[in-house]
Amino acid sequence: MTRAATSLPGLSVHLDGQRRILRTLPEEVPVALVFNGETQAVMMASPQELRDFATGFALGEGIITHPDQIERLEIVTHDAGIEARMELNSAASRTLTQRRRAMTGPVGCGLCGIDSLEQAVRPLPRVTADLRLTRTEVAHAGDALRAHQPLHDQTHAVHAAGFLMPGQGIVLTREDVGRHNALDKLIGALHHAGITPAQGAFVMTSRISVELVQKSALAGCPVLIAVSAPTVLALRSAEAAGITLVAFARRGGFDLYSHPDRIETGASDVA
Template structure:
């Protein structure tokens, strides 16, 4: 499947109506399976799906890259299957987790487990990578040059990996901001690039899930175009993740662990 399609529309304005053609991003259901069992169905842009599957498996706790034996992408009439074949020990642990979630619905325990999983304790970030203030402030401008699907459709998010002194070395796009980040993480892991050596850059806001995925990937810095939520900052502070936002021009606002940003202090008007 293609990542975008051309669609005709009618543009209405003061001078009347005219026919136009727009390139719009495609969005299809992608079922992620592990050893034949469906784990999740996500709406995705149908590109870089092997990388998405690897990144999603890591950030959702299904399997680490070394536990993934094979990835298959199969198109079906109703959507796409991203089939992961994982090591037996990972499959057994995943199966036990699924069985625990399928307990009696009246006991209330399933809801408690789901809530705990949503705000699960994150491992401490050990990455020591630092950036200059100029690099952090210019991160979104740097990512802008790696968004061909956005340039075509104006309707997708992007996630990039910024390396100190090198700029954006990897970027991935998707209609879903979570999917774009999973694709980026998968791409980095498959290319042998350690996310801990750089900073994750997002065109979106910073939610709890984006903090969780960044920490589990091992990166120590997260730079975003828009604001973080308060809960996302609590998790980032506890895990040791640097969160910066509103990166534009020469300014950036740092919310947690500012020690990873070097240079003059960031002042907020």
Template sequence: MAIPSAISRRAVSLHPGGAADICRALPEEVPVAIVCNGTSQAVMMASPGDIADFAHGFALSEGFITSLDQIEAFEVAEHDSGIEARFWLRQGRAEALAARRRFMAGPVGCGLCGIDSLAEAMRPLPQVRAGLGLSRAELIRATEDLRAHQPLHDQTHATHAAGFLVPGQGITHVREDVGRHNALDKLIGALARQGVDAAGGAIVMTSRLSVELVQKCAIAGVPVLIAVSAPTAHALRLAEGAGITLAAFVRGARAQVYSHPIRITNEVPHVA
């Protein structure tokens, strides 16, 4: 039986007029182990939905694999203690994987917990050279449009989302999770599994922009990263160096573009 993404729990609501019994939906989170050829590579706390997307996106963004054709087989196994996402990789990939191997049991707020060295935390990023053009109007609407595609947040008011915004088409894919970086991994995995080129759109996040989000976008080839909240200073440095357009504080009719603004145009979007 699939683990539900949310459960209902009773609570007492305290307010100026007194107290009342309420029933509230709470988001579930479970340990998810990424297992490659029988060896656990990482354990993350995550929402139990879209686990296949999460596992594939995590494996790609963390360098366990560089393309889906390196996977020989895959399965998801649920246990009382959590979920295993099991990969069997083709011969020859094990040696490359050993260089990136790590074990982490991190809280949902951190995507870098437990890695082996500082060098791994600040690994060099590929250059993103996609010539994507996003209109100013599309940028301004991005976070509001994403908000309309968050059913788990509507239910619990406690999850993040990552959306894929295609110029002229709007938000085409969305994934939700209790962790912002998990939501992004799920989205990257969904795009890869569906054969969608991540260079053809922008990523929209409901969170602040931290280092690991920029790293994952650079590895996926995403040219524009948009968020409702602030970037960290080092996330901005990485975006500048990787060639990623970073837009933050996208709320209402305002946005702040911090790097590579050339991709934001005044043109009216159209569907090709």
């Protein structure tokens, strides 16, 4: 249940014939995020780095504001799936009670099952972090992330979220079958490593959807970079939250949308 991938037999068929193969495929299991004895969400996820996932989910959903508010975190494996059991301190428990959400989400959706439409487009804190990235750093961010994806190399079926720091490149990466899960894991890993999200940019292998912007804003990360396109709602949300949104960052170029001042795009950036 806790393996990231499993090799399974198959048949590869081409116009000129067929052959038996052994293909490494990513595991995908239901992970219940349980706070104070009550299930807050059940997400389909890759079953590794679940402490990072649980912490990042709690931060990204605004349930906690600092990992220290989790008094106990336990990963429990069952035949049907995995539980991440968390006990919160009194302040975080009050916050959770005030905004209880029931969310059961498949891989492709980080907002499925929300019982209040207002929660889907909730107001976000404004990100004011003073960060500067060069044109070269941003243009090569997607390609740089590609070098930090061992599970993708095995399976070709998972997303990645990386953290780009000025002058240092990609310093931390997490992978998962769900793009929002990968970002949750990254947020949790950053906090466990003592790295503040305001110090760099999130880099995603996926399209930019609104829940990625929401998680970035709640984490306090000022720049969100992806190899694919944003949705209109994601772009509007990034603009309102003060987040610099960059799309199609691959093969030496990128599209720059909201709050472009954090990216140095002038000729002086070129070495």
